[in-house]
Amino acid sequence: MRAAIIHGPGDIRVEDRPDPKILTPTDAVVRVTASCVCGSDLWPYRGAREPGDPHPIGHEFIGIVEAIGDQVRTLSVGDLVIAPWAISCGQCPACRDGVQTSCGHRASWGGSDEHGLPVDGGQSEAVRVPLADGTLVAVPGVSQPDDALAKSLLTLSDVMGxxxxxxxxxxxxxxxxxxxxxxxxxxxxxxxxxxxxxxxxxxxxxxxxxxxxxxxxxxxxxxxxxxxxxxxxxxxxxxxxxxxxxxxxxxxxxxxxxxxxxxxxxxxxxxxxxxxxxxxxxxxxxxxxxxxxxxxGAAPTREYLPELLEDVLAGTINPGKVFDAVMPLEAAAKAYSAMDERRAIKVLLRP
Amino acid sequence: MRAAIIHGPGDIRVEDRPDPKILTPTDAVVRVTASCVCGSDLWPYRGAREPGDPHPIGHEFIGIVEAIGDQVRTLSVGDLVIAPWAISCGQCPACRDGVQTSCGHRASWGGSDEHGLPVDGGQSEAVRVPLADGTLVAVPGVSQPDDALAKSLLTLSDVMGxxxxxxxxxxxxxxxxxxxxxxxxxxxxxxxxxxxxxxxxxxxxxxxxxxxxxxxxxxxxxxxxxxxxxxxxxxxxxxxxxxxxxxxxxxxxxxxxxxxxxxxxxxxxxxxxxxxxxxxxxxxxxxxxxxxxxxxGAAPTREYLPELLEDVLAGTINPGKVFDAVMPLEAAAKAYSAMDERRAIKVLLRP
CATH class of the missing domain: 3.40.50.720 (NAD(P)-binding Rossmann-like Domain)
Incomplete structure (x- = not known):
């Protein structure tokens, strides 16, 4: 599959990566239908934060569940899901307190999970999602959202929450x-x-x-x-x-x-x-x-997702309007420069 | 009258000062029946905060109203009153928002009022209280509290609030x-x-x-x-x-x-x-x-005074137990050293 990789400040490349597979029983594999660039992605892009070794990037995406591990209970293959920017188990004290960003099971998009297994970035064609039940939220009754709805759903990953x-x-x-x-x-x-x-x-x-x-x-x-x-x-x-x-x-x-x-x-x-x-x-x-x-602080968007999703589906809020540009995933480098130079508020990437 | 003056770090003296008088129509003069030393008084005493020129000190006291200005409406001569640690008008936006510590009419105990007129410190025999209606709270139905009640009332100046x-x-x-x-x-x-x-x-x-x-x-x-x-x-x-x-x-x-x-x-x-x-x-x-x-932050104890006073008068809280020493005002220097050396939690001073 193809995925955006940050190699250093100002250096985003879309490259081949292994197709994600189920590695643990609580995983799901999601085929990404839309992802985007976050203002916080610009910090390593600008060198304001050390980008570290080359790694996949992106932490906002929606997509279709393609496979699930044996222990996944709340999701089915074919579900349209929203991935919050933070991975969380949903069961530890922090998650129960509604602070999923402090989940005890440390894992991050574009990094690794608690077992040390690699986790894909959101700016990819597909993503292995650890702790899928605790992390992903299925969109009820919708599998093929129109463009406007897809944009609003995507904001629930991060910016709207x-x-x-x-x-x-x-x-x-x-x-x-x-x-x-x-x-x-x-x-x-x-x-x-x-x-x-x-x-x-x-x-x-x-x-x-x-x-x-x-x-x-x-x-x-x-x-x-x-x-x-x-x-x-x-x-x-x-x-x-x-x-x-x-x-x-x-x-x-x-x-x-x-x-x-x-x-x-x-x-x-x-x-x-x-x-x-x-x-x-x-x-x-x-x-x-x-x-x-x-x-x-770091917003526990997972906590807010159900309530905000309800309003998005009812059409009472339309946060997707923050996307003023849509580009193919292959043009990720252009998306970063457009946002860096403030030519775009937020760029949606289509794999 | 007699009053405690801070001359510098470690240097508290009880000295003669002019008897307070009504200077503006919103003043009251209060005959102090009990005051005390605050943990925050220890900062200038220890030199951790610059004490400045010699000035009267103390911002917690209770006492009996001895005189009121022409515009004072809520207080009468003879009332037992509690003075919060911060002087406040009760009418500006900050006071109406319950943040009397940010009152627009700047005045401070041991300093001066908004007219530049001197204000006595609480560790004195008597105090001119500017903005008396907004600042002081009368204790209903009590003029001669017993020792235990007096101590609890005094905590409402500052520490309990x-x-x-x-x-x-x-x-x-x-x-x-x-x-x-x-x-x-x-x-x-x-x-x-x-x-x-x-x-x-x-x-x-x-x-x-x-x-x-x-x-x-x-x-x-x-x-x-x-x-x-x-x-x-x-x-x-x-x-x-x-x-x-x-x-x-x-x-x-x-x-x-x-x-x-x-x-x-x-x-x-x-x-x-x-x-x-x-x-x-x-x-x-x-x-x-x-x-x-x-x-x-700086506690708006004036805001909390009515509600806490009710509980003190009902006997459901007894915060006055924090006073583990009582000394005459003349022994103020000893009161400071006892608190500084942690030989006392809090010292009440009797004029």
């Missing part, structure tokens, strides 16, 4: 004012998630007309293009002299966290889901003095 | 396991607050027999004397192989925050109320990876 995690962590909801820092796919999904949770006033920070337009479509009531103190002043002016109750940090840099904290009122909450880069730390004295709560 | 803030911030409650880091007066009150909120399993960290005994009396089910990784392992063993849901950080050092984070399960919550010293920062990557929520 991650935006939801930001919104929940920042306590977004009815009567709470919201600021979203970051206008990438996660930031846009965070706007949609805040709207879905009932927030009425949602300020999106964006300097890109296309992203700002989608933010408005997803529920943003205001767009702020400023940065730093000027942005916080603008938020305060928009909200009648007070800062925001809930701020969703969807980037992961020291600057974006600083921006988030500047926009949060005393006693407010920051939900942060941007993968931290560059050794960002949180200024404990600022949090202490202003009583700002900080929650979030 | 601060322990409650830690417990709330860490989401302590029914079905949640709790660890309390710190066995000072705040840590002990945090145990009591967690118990009051319905937590059934409360692990207190202590190496002092007297403090551990009081922690047990306040509701701790287990005491852990270890530190660092050994302490986290002990917590895990006590909780059947998982770390705690709620961890209450009641010290304020980098070590205590590290201890708190080590004891928190993935997806758990840290409530922190220890005044941060030594430039502590929060490791954002640890929070991200483990999805640990961090909340807390």
């Amino acid at each position: 991650t935006g939801h995690h930001a919104a929940l962590s920042a306590k977004a909801g009815p009567g709470r004012t919201v600021v979203v820092v970051g206008d990438g796919a996660v930031g846009l999904c965070a706007v949609l998630a805040a709207k879905r949770l009932g927030a009425e006033r949602i300020i999106a920070m964006s300097r890109h007309a296309d992203r700002a337009a989608l933010a408005r479509e997803f529920g943003a009531t205001d767009i702020v293009a400023e940065r730093g103190k000027a942005a916080a002043d603008q938020v305060k002016a928009l909200l009648g002299g007070v800062l925001a109750d809930s701020v969703l940090e969807c980037v992961g840099t020291a600057e974006s966290m600083d921006q988030a904290l500047r926009c949060t009122r005393p006693g407010g909450a920051v939900g942060f889901v941007g993968v931290p880069v560059g050794g960002a730390e949180l200024p404990v004295w600022t949090l202490f003095r202003k009583n700002i709560a900080v929650a979030g | 601060t322990g409650h803030h830690a417990a709330l911030s860490a989401k302590a409650g029914p079905g949640r396991t709790v660890v309390v880091v710190g066995d000072g007066a705040v840590g002990l009150c945090a145990v009591l607050a967690a118990k009051r909120l319905g937590a059934e399993r409360i692990i207190a960290m202590s190496r002092h027999a007297d403090r551990a005994a009081l922690a047990r009396e306040f509701g701790a089910t287990d005491i852990v004397a270890e530190r660092g990784k050994a302490a986290a392992d002990q917590v895990k063993a006590l909780l059947g192989g998982v770390l705690a849901d709620s961890v209450l950080e009641c010290v304020g050092t980098a070590e205590s925050m590290d201890q708190a984070l080590r004891c928190t399960r993935p997806g758990g919550a840290v409530g922190f109320v220890g005044v941060p010293v030594g430039g502590a920062e929060l490791p954002v990557w640890t929070l991200f990876r483990k999805n640990i929520a961090v909340a807390g």
Whole structure:
């Protein structure tokens, strides 16, 4: 089969790899129908995080179950499934607590499972999925989604669930004012998630007309293009002299966290889901003095998948609109450069 | 009148000061009946925080209203009142949001008010209280509390409300396991607050027999004397192989925050109320990876005062037991050294 391999910063190649097979009784093999590039894939691509030895990449995909191991109970061959960005057993204490990202059975896409067996990346034609029952979610009653539905289902792997995690962590909801820092796919999904949770006033920070337009479509009531103190002043002016109750940090840099904290009122909450880069730390004295709560982290999208899937299937949310480009898997290198250069918000890859 | 003045590290003197008078129409003058030394008073006393020019000290007191300004509406001469550690107007957005510690009308005990007029410290015979309606809480139906009640009322200035803030911030409650880091007066009150909120399993960290005994009396089910990784392992063993849901950080050092984070399960919550010293920062990557929520800060004890006062008056909580020494105001220097050397948990000062 063909799969995207990261060889180093700026170096993505699509290469031949062995066809995945069932290796343990809890495995499934999934034929990928759509995958995509994540903002966090850009960190090793940019060299901001050490990419390590060449390895398969990608952690977001949907596809059709092609084979299952003897112990798989919740899936059947032919099911359309969504793979969350994190592999999880579904049964350990962390999984039972809804924090599948801390599952005790360590395994990762493009890396290896707890037995040391290799696991394919999501940007591939097919993937061996360890701990299939705990990881995959079958889409009931759908096997051939149309393009729009396929895109929205694919966002449940990561970006929509991650935006939801930001919104929940920042306590977004009815009567709470919201600021979203970051206008990438996660930031846009965070706007949609805040709207879905009932927030009425949602300020999106964006300097890109296309992203700002989608933010408005997803529920943003205001767009702020400023940065730093000027942005916080603008938020305060928009909200009648007070800062925001809930701020969703969807980037992961020291600057974006600083921006988030500047926009949060005393006693407010920051939900942060941007993968931290560059050794960002949180200024404990600022949090202490202003009583700002900080929650979030690596989003347990597996936990949120059933509830968000219901809304996607009902058509009440359409997060797939974050995909503004579709390319064949063979063009993965182009997909990375398009996202790196901000020519695309998020690129879907078709094997 | 007589008042404790901090002249520098290790240098507390009780000196003559002008008798307080009403200076603005929203003032009250309170004759102090009991005040005390706070763990946070020890930071400048130890030189861990710059004490600045000589100034009156103390931010916890109860007393009798002796005079009120023309615009004071909720208080009468003769009322027994509790002064929270933070002065607040009660009407600005922060106060309305229940974060009186971020009141827009900056004023501080032992410092000055928003008009630049001096404000007495709590460790004094009497205090001019600015913004009296927003700050002071009258105790209904009591003017001459007995010693035990007076002690419990005095804890509502700071330590009991601060322990409650830690417990709330860490989401302590029914079905949640709790660890309390710190066995000072705040840590002990945090145990009591967690118990009051319905937590059934409360692990207190202590190496002092007297403090551990009081922690047990306040509701701790287990005491852990270890530190660092050994302490986290002990917590895990006590909780059947998982770390705690709620961890209450009641010290304020980098070590205590590290201890708190080590004891928190993935997806758990840290409530922190220890005044941060030594430039502590929060490791954002640890929070991200483990999805640990961090909340807390300078406790808005004014917000919690009515509800906690009700329980103190009903006798259902007795936080005044944290006072294990009573000294005359004239012996303030001895009170500081007793607390500094850990010969006392908390010292009450009688003017």
